[in-house]
Amino acid sequence: MIGNVLSREEMAQPADGRGRWDPALLVESYADRVYRFLLALTKDREVARDLTQETFLKLHQAGQAGRGDLPSATYVLTVARNTALSWFRRRKLEAKHLSVVPSDDLEPLAVPAADDHPDHELARSELRVALREALATLPEELRSVFLLSEVEGLSYAEIAKVVDCPPGTVASRKHHAILKLRQEMRRQGHAM
């Protein structure tokens, strides 16, 4: 596991014998990934919490249909994304651009740099905020592809299933997402 991203082998967990996904295993395996994906999409902690609850309830109900082993990351993140899109539609928000300013008080999994000089850490913190702000300016279809690839480690074929487009389109969207992110960060004064 790298950065709480499960490998394919780690995802192949046994069911509890009753054809249902074990709640503890489901939460342990996917709570982090679902929450951070939904938070990056919606940029609202309370909404991300509610949508995470909704996603897990859907997963649990689907699991009770007797599907056996734990769901794949592709399936879980598809349910999460569709839950977010439903929320966007209900709120009649333009899903492409969100104006909520991200904060930098999220607990990172990454180990801080060995050079933990306060000035370095401050500059790094500003970069993290800048990246999150830049990410918030991306249209949802580019933002989702970036997150699913860069953060969740899905392959282009897996991402294609989640966002319902061909793998070639995934590659194109990722390319454009990076271009736009770098443009936006340069506009904010950070060369990346």
Add this chain to the structure above:
Amino acid sequence: MRCEDFKIKLEAYRDGELPLADSQAMAKHLAECRSCSQQLAQRNALGELARESLVFTAPEDLKEELLQTLREQEALRPALERSSGFSSGQSPGQSTELSAGHRRHIRQYCRRSCMNPDSPDLAERTGRALPVPCRIVQL
């Protein structure tokens, strides 16, 4: 390989999505082109920043709430399966102790689903046409 081609394929190369021959051509170009090597280094730095910024854990209380909600849902399931619908004999409030998170979620769920019990979205979500939770559980 031209630098322009390298830039177009850079993302797919980093993500391991290129066919072997293309990947080898990219690696060969990297060995020969300092500019593209710097391009890759900058891209890797952005990737590292993304992992620092965006890979984090969910709050512990949320995980506990999720687990409690799912376990309560499992505990409710035998009662839901036994119910034959919503006959007049059914007690309107066969109450059970639920977490605040679960009660909030069921209220939201029922506000959406009870308004249109025949909605295909509801059927897809629950596998049944009736908004069972709000009818059985006293919230």
